[in-house]
Amino acid sequence: xxxxxxxxxxxxxxxxxxxxxxxxxxxxxxxxxxxxxxxxxxxxxxxxxxxxxxxxxxxxxxxxxxxxxxxxxxxxxxxxxxxxxxxxxxxxxxxxxxxxxxxxxxxxxxxxxxxxxxxxxxxxxxxxxxxxxxxxxxxxxxxxxxxxxxxxxxxxxxxxxxxxxxxxxxxxxxxxxxxxxxxxxxxxxxxxxxxxxxxxxxxxxxxxxxxxxxxxxxxxxxxxxxxxxxxxxxxxxxxxxxxxxxxxxxxxxxxxxxxxxxxxxxxxxxxxxxxxxxxxxxxxxxxxxxxxxxxxxxxxxxxxxxxxxxxxxxxxxxxxxxxxxxxxxxxxxxxxxxxxxxxxxxxxxxxxxxxxxxxxxxxxxxxxxxxxxxxxxxxxxx
Amino acid sequence: xxxxxxxxxxxxxxxxxxxxxxxxxxxxxxxxxxxxxxxxxxxxxxxx
Numbered sequence: 187x188x189x190x191x192x193x194x195x196x197x198x199x200x201x202x203x204x205x206x207x208x209x210x211x212x213x214x215x216x217x218x219x220x221x222x223x224x225x226x227x228x229x230x231x232x233x234x235x236x237x238x239x240x241x242x243x244x245x246x247x248x249x250x251x252x253x254x255x256x257x258x259x260x261x262x263x264x265x266x267x268x269x270x271x272x273x274x275x276x277x278x279x280x281x282x283x284x285x286x287x288x289x290x291x292x293x294x295x296x297x298x299x300x301x302x303x304x305x306x307x308x309x310x311x312x313x314x315x316x317x318x319x320x321x322x323x324x325x326x327x328x329x330x331x332x333x334x335x336x337x338x339x340x341x342x343x344x345x346x347x348x349x350x351x352x353x354x355x356x357x358x359x360x361x362x363x364x365x366x367x368x369x370x371x372x373x374x375x376x377x378x379x380x381x382x383x384x385x386x387x388x389x390x391x392x393x394x395x396x397x398x399x400x401x402x403x404x405x406x407x408x409x410x411x412x413x414x415x416x417x418x419x420x421x422x423x424x425x426x427x428x429x430x431x432x433x434x435x436x437x438x439x440x441x442x443x444x445x446x447x448x449x450x451x452x453x454x455x456x457x458x459x460x461x462x463x464x465x466x467x468x469x470x471x472x473x474x475x476x477x478x479x480x481x482x483x484x485x486x487x488x489x490x491x492x493x494x495x496x497x498x499x500x501x502x503x504x505x506x507x508x509x510x511x512x513x514x515x516x517x518x519x520x521x522x523x524x525x526x527x528x529x530x531x532x533x534x535x536x537x538x539x540x541x542x543x544x545x546x547x548x549x550x551x552x553x554x555x556x557x558x559x560x561x562x563x564x565x566x567x568x
Numbered sequence: 569x570x571x572x573x574x575x576x577x578x579x580x581x582x583x584x585x586x587x588x589x590x591x592x593x594x595x596x597x598x599x600x601x602x603x604x605x606x607x608x609x610x611x612x613x614x615x616x
Contacts, residue, residue, distance in 0.1 A: 296596035
């Protein structure tokens with residue numbers, strides 16, 4: 187009987203023993219703790235980093251079965267990530283939350299939103315040069331979209347083994363935009379360019395235009411890049427609901443209840459893909475490095491395109507707003523306004539930058555949609 | 569035939585980035601057109 191009791195008690199310490207045998211799991215539990223610290227103490231994308239951090243700890247506890255067949259996170263993963271449903275549901279919420287008025291008031295800012303996507307394709311080239319397989323390189327490049335749901339959508343579909351690294355890179359760097367962008371913006375522009383004053387006259391947009399906008403984007407974008415239609419359609423559906431003003435309950439549900447529940451599940455699932463042996467590899471560090479580079483390249487190309495517009499318009503456009511052509515909304519626009527004010531206290535660039543930033547939001551989705559359709563055109567994906 | 573990485577990368581850069589620029593340029597023109605077709609004042613007048 188004593189033997190049976192000792193064997194039973196022994197079962198209680200197996201986990202602790204394995205904790206020190208599988209050192210990768212132990213390290214990843216610290217990484218999970220670090221993510222929780224960033225989310226809770228540093229207010230760094232807490233809505234995602236808290237469930238990601240917790241999911242990461244959970245999956246690395248020895249003998250944890252949360253990601254095994256029928257495990258509770260595996261069930262959520264199969265239902266929402268494998269099917270690409272979660273990023274799409276998040277997109278309905280993003281569409282319902284975003285006011286595209288600034289980009290509709292200044293449609294040229296769509297082009298700044300396009301320039302901010304160069305990082306995706308340049309990083310893809312770099313990843314290929316470093317020896318990553320084609321679809322892995324595509325998923326790494328998409329970090330440059332600066333758009334978490336788009337990165338998750340593409341990666342879960344074409345390189346699910348990279349999901350943890352890509353998602354963590356996308357969300358971490360998005361929250362670091364205020365740190366990453368200013369030095370690049372300052373380095374690439376002259377004193378005179380930085381001080382360029384852009385006058386803003388509030389140009390209201392008619393309700394009809396605001397209602398037609400999501401429909402036009404869905405139909406035209408869908409015809410050009412049908413492989414990305416789910417991405418385009420969901421963000422535009424959310425926006426149509428918001429602008430129509432007749433489905434306030436649905437809009438509210440999309441931007442609150444649905445977005446909140448899906449964010450929680452999405453975060454847990456991403457965290458649960460960060461199991462030590464699969465995550466602690468040189469490849470992960472390279473992906474994190476390339477992701478950082480992608481966002482730097484987005485900023486560089488955005489500012490350079492802003493400089494081109496500065497020349498074309500005879501100095502009427504401040505090149506700094508080019509850096510807002512990414513999807514980190516409205517953070518990137520706020521960064522532009524702050525940097526602009528540092529050089530000219532009477533220069534209010536916020537509304538112009540908001541236009542570029544809203545353009546960047548559409549730009550990232552269009553870039554991903556175009557990318558998928560080009561891949562399908564080449565026969566790389568079906 | 570398997571496509572080599574250089575061809576793949578350059579195609580993605582040219583067709584992908586080019587396609588993104590052209591699509592967003594087209595959408596920008598369409599939004600400009602929509603703004604002219606349905607100006608704010610005109611609509612406010614109708615509503616008023």
